[in-house]
Amino acid sequence: MCADRRRPHVATESMEDRSPKEKTAQSVKDSSSDYEEQVNNGGGEEAVKTFKDLGVTEVLCEACDQLGWKSPTKIQVEAIPVALQG
Numbered sequence: 001m002c003a004d005r006r007r008p009h010v011a012t013e014s015m016e017d018r019s020p021k022e023k024t025a026q027s028v029k030d031s032s033s034d035y036e037e038q039v040n041n042g043g044g045e046e047a048v049k050t051f052k053d054l055g056v057t058e059v060l061c062e063a064c065d066q067l068g069w070k071s072p073t074k075i076q077v078e079a080i081p082v083a084l085q086g
Contacts, residue, residue, distance in 0.1 A: 054080040 051061045051072055072080065
């Protein structure tokens with residue numbers, strides 16, 4: 001509680017207070033959610049692929065799951081297969 005006992009203290013953390021790694025993770029998570037929402041709402045994009053569909057190894061797919069990345073972003077869908085080709 002704050003000094004003013006009528007209202008509980010609510011801690012807010014802005015993006016500026018976060019480390020670069022946290023900012024990047026949040027930014028990727030936000031853009032992935034936006035892309036997934038756009039596709040699921042008929043945004044004219046092709047069907048959402050999984051990281052596994054793109055050829056990402058199981059270990060990296062598990063890491064993506066742990067980070068909360070449910071589906072790749074549009075640029076990842078386009079870039080990952082090209083990068084895996086070498």
